[in-house]
Amino acid sequence: MNPTTLALLIFGACYLAIVTERIHKTIVALFGAALMISLGVVTQEEAFYSHEFGVDYNVIFLLIGMMVIINITRETGLFEVLAIWSAKRAKAQPFRMILLLSAITAVLSAMLDNVTTVLLMAPVTLEITKRLELNPIPFLVPQAMASNIGGTGTLVGDPPNIMIASKADLSYLEFLFVLGPVAMIIMAVFLGGLWFIFGRTLTVAPHLRESMMALKELEAVRDRSLLRRCVWLLALVNVGFCFHGWLHLEPATVALLGASLFMLAGHAKTKEKGLEDLHYLTDVEWKTIFFFIGLFILVGALVKVGAIRELANQLVEFTRGNTAGTTFVVLWGSAVLSAIVDNIPYVAAMNPLIVDLARSLHPTVTEYTDLVHQPDVMPIWWALALGACLGGNGTIIGASANVVIVDIARRAGYPISFWRFSLFGLPVMFGSILISHLYLWLRFF
Known part of the structure; x- marks a missing residue:
């Protein structure tokens, strides 16, 4: 069988199985990858070593x-402290x-990456x-x-x-000035739209609101000495994320170094409690990790056989030479x-593909930076960034942050189906x- 046809059949069957949820998505992804x-x-070699x-x-x-x-941080009570603080700032009104948690998530996703942000915010929310x-x-x-919208606005967010940025030779400030404004507009509209969905449907019993407002944040701390270490290390890790390029x-290196320092910081406490030093690794969401491994191999196979490139070619082929048409087709x-x-x-x-398009439009331009920065090429780069980042909101598997959130919810006893997520995500995406x-x-036309 033709490799392209075989790859499309395997991917289509796996996608259908994930959508119907008859089999756990991790099993499906690993079987499809195998x-x-x-x-x-x-x-x-390509599956495990090819970039x-x-x-x-x-x-x-x-x-x-x-x-x-x-x-490790969870054991200090920090998430309970942040939860109480956030709820009190919002007067314990759902x-x-x-709004507050979504806005914080968007801001953090612009400074960090969206996966890291939802990993930090989800425990607070729960x-x-x-x-x-x-x-x-x-x-x-x-x-x-919100994490996907906020991450759209900066070079490091997604x-x-x-x-x-690497391919188009674009700077952090260029991303911030061009995509930052539209990300803020989209976020404002998104937050406003949440009112029509959740604004009048969520209520809290008066006694629960009163008990929440009466709580004192610091009383939730379970281990003050470990908390101090974790706060300093969290700050250090976040600085590492912000300046990882420099x-x-x-x-990943910053995260692994931070995880090692956290385990060293918690070493004494684990001994006091009679726990194994590596019990923190036991609680890693390995189902999520292996789902991503399988998904990367599945999609990588589509890339190798040229299926994705062919789709991308079709997106821009019939508008070649028409900057506005190409920009919006790419978007x-x-x-x-x-x-x-x-x-x-x-x-x-x-x-x-966009570099090739730039060469066909400007065959006399030899300097690479000048080529990819041509006035009729720049809108296409921004359209690609906006489409790729914001399109991830459409389905569970559209963005890494979605997969992480869904698995955290499942672990807490609140499964989110593919269709339930898409019912909310697709309107947000469009x-x-x-x-x-x-x-x-x-801005450009």
């Missing part, structure tokens, strides 16, 4: 490192808490909803959306932006495709892309 390798669509077709270990070890950090006897799903799903360290096409497959390999396939369309039109 089929891709055993049937020769990708080799084992283009294989597992993205930067994402994998970033997740592992941050999960270890969170497991909708105000959704603690608040537990104390107020609320369903956490209306809080967690908007946070996943991995596709880092990849685009330090020439990948975010909408990237959004739809990024909701179906992970946006990282999609952007990897699109980047060289609304944000429509705003992006208008923004790009007004």
Whole structure:
């Protein structure tokens, strides 16, 4: 069988199985990945060692490192402290808490990456909803959306932006000045739209609100000495994330170094409690980790056989030479495709395509930076960034932050189905892309 046909059949069958949820998505992803390798669509070397077709270990070890950090920090009571503080600032009113937590998530995602942010914010959210006897799903799903919107606005907020910046030779400030404003507009509209969905449906019993407002934040601290160490280490890790480019360290390296320091900080406490030093690793969400491993191999196989590149070619081929047409086809096409497959390999396939398009439009320009910065090429780069980042809100598997949030909710006893997430995510995705369309039109055309 033709490798392209085989890859599409395997991926389609796996996607259908994930959507129907008859089998756990981790099993489906690993089985599909194993089929891709055993049937020769990708080799084992490509699956495990290729930067283009294989597992993205930067994402994998970033997740592992941050999960270890969170497991250790949880034992100090810090998340309970933050939960009480947030609830009191919002007067223990559910909708105000959704707005506050979503806004904080968006801001942090612009400074860090969106996966790290939801890993930090989800435990706080679960603690608040537990104390107020609320369903956490209306809080967690908007946070996943907010993390993707906030991450769109900066170079470091979402991995596709880092990849685009590298290929298009764009700076942090260029991303901030061009995408920052539209991300803030989309976030404002998103928060306003939440009122019509949750504003009048969530209520808290008066006695629970009163008991929450009466709590004192510091009384929730369980281990003051470990808390002090963790706060300093969290600050150090966040500084590392902010300056990882200047330090020439990948975010995964920062996360692993931070996790090692956290385990050293908690070493004495584990001995006092008679626990194993490595019990923090036991609580890592290994189902999520292995789902990502399988998903990277599945999508990498589509990249290798050229399926994603062919789709990308079709997006821009019939508008070649028409800057506005190409820009908006890339915007909408990237959004739809990024909701179906992970946006990282999609952007990897699109980047060289846009460079080739620039060469065909400007054959006499030889300097690379001048070529990719041509006035009729720049809108296409921004359209790719907006489509890839915001399109991830459409489905559970569209963005890494979505997968993490859904698995955290499942672990807490609140499963979120593929269709329930999409019922909320698809309108958010199309609304944000429509705003992006208008923004790009007004700014560049």
